[in-house]
Amino acid sequence: xTLMTPDTAPLRTVMIIGSTRRGxxxxxxxxxxxxxxxxxxxxxxxxxxxxTAGLPDTLVDEGDDLPAPVRALAPxxxxxxxxxxxxxxxNHSFPAPLKTAIDWxxxxxxxxxxxxxxxxxxxxxxRAVEQLRLVFSELHAMTVRDTVSFHSCRDKFDDAGxxxxxxxxxxxxxGLLDQLAWWAHALRDARAARPYGL
Numbered sequence: 001x002t003l004m005t006p007d008t009a010p011l012r013t014v015m016i017i018g019s020t021r022r023g024x025x026x027x028x029x030x031x032x033x034x035x036x037x038x039x040x041x042x043x044x045x046x047x048x049x050x051x052t053a054g055l056p057d058t059l060v061d062e063g064d065d066l067p068a069p070v071r072a073l074a075p076x077x078x079x080x081x082x083x084x085x086x087x088x089x090x091n092h093s094f095p096a097p098l099k100t101a102i103d104w105x106x107x108x109x110x111x112x113x114x115x116x117x118x119x120x121x122x123x124x125x126x127r128a129v130e131q132l133r134l135v136f137s138e139l140h141a142m143t144v145r146d147t148v149s150f151h152s153c154r155d156k157f158d159d160a161g162x163x164x165x166x167x168x169x170x171x172x173x174x175g176l177l178d179q180l181a182w183w184a185h186a187l188r189d190a191r192a193a194r195p196y197g198l
Contacts, residue, residue, distance in 0.1 A: 007192060011043045011184045014080040018087040018098035020051040025153055028161045029119050030086045033148065036173035037084070042181055046076055050097050057100060070104050077108035082115070082184035083141075084176075087128050089120035094128035102135060109139040111196035113183035115176050117148045124151035140196070142187065144179040148172045 015034060019026040030047070037045045054069040066074075077083075087094045102109075114136050118125025126149055133143045148169070150156045156164055163169035190196075 007185075007188055010041070011081040011181055011188070012046065012079055013037060013043045013082045013084060013180070013184070014046045014048060014077060015084040015086060016098070016101065017047070017049045017051070018085055018101075019095050020097045021088075021095070024051075024088070025119060026086055026088060028157055029117060029150060029153065031161060032157075032163060032169075033084070033086065033117050033173060036170060037177060040177060040181075043082075043177070046080070048073065048076065050101055053101070055097070055101050055104060057097075059100070059103060066104075074105060074108060077105055080108070080112060081188050082113045082180050083109075084115045084117060084180070085132060086117045087119075087125055087132065089118065089123055089125040089128040092123075092127045093131050098132075099135070102139070106139065109136065109141040111140060111142070111187050111191055113142045113144055113180055113187060115144045115147070115180040117173075117176070119150040119153035121152060124149035124153070142183055144176065144183055146172075146176050146179055148176050 015030065015037070017026050017030045034045060034047060037043055053073060055073070056067050056069070060066065085098070087098060116129045116132065118129050120128070126147070129147055136143050158164055
């Protein structure tokens with residue numbers, strides 16, 4: 001009998017910047033979080049910025065050819081072991097371009113963990129995160145419990161783009177990344193042992 005050994009290769013983690021708005025604050029949040037993820041030896045980070053990804057706004061009919069930007073992005077998502085979504089909150093929800101980007105793909109999300117970094121006003125983007133959990137559940141992805149959330153976000157970063165409460169924010173990022181890594185390892189090993197079926 002051959003025993004399977006866990007895969008020890010670094011976790012391929014894709015971070016998606018969900019806002020495409022001019023003047024967005026998401027770039028500041030994403031840069032800081034990318035630095036946190038970059039300090040880990042158990043992860044490699046691939047950053048996808050929806051403002052430059054070129055995904056079309058309108059989905060095609062089933063059976064139609066996929067647009068080139070969708071075909072280009074699919075292998076990067078498919079290769080991922082885990083995802084981090086950086087999202088603001090617009091009117092108690094998440095941006096339309098983020099929903100469109102999610103909807104272009106199906107199999108790429110399945111049986112993989114998703115973490116959230118949110119930002120906004122009083123709610124810190126948490127209402128957007130709760131709605132995203134419903135979307136990813138439908139896609140058979142597993143959302144991790146803990147989030148990183150910036151309430152009144154523009155007041156939480158200094159002029160250099162660093163969190164004012166660096167120690168607290170760094171600890172929150174570590175907590176999220178630790179949970180994401182646990183689930184990413186568990187699900188990667190499970191997918192290798194047994195393909196995920198519907």
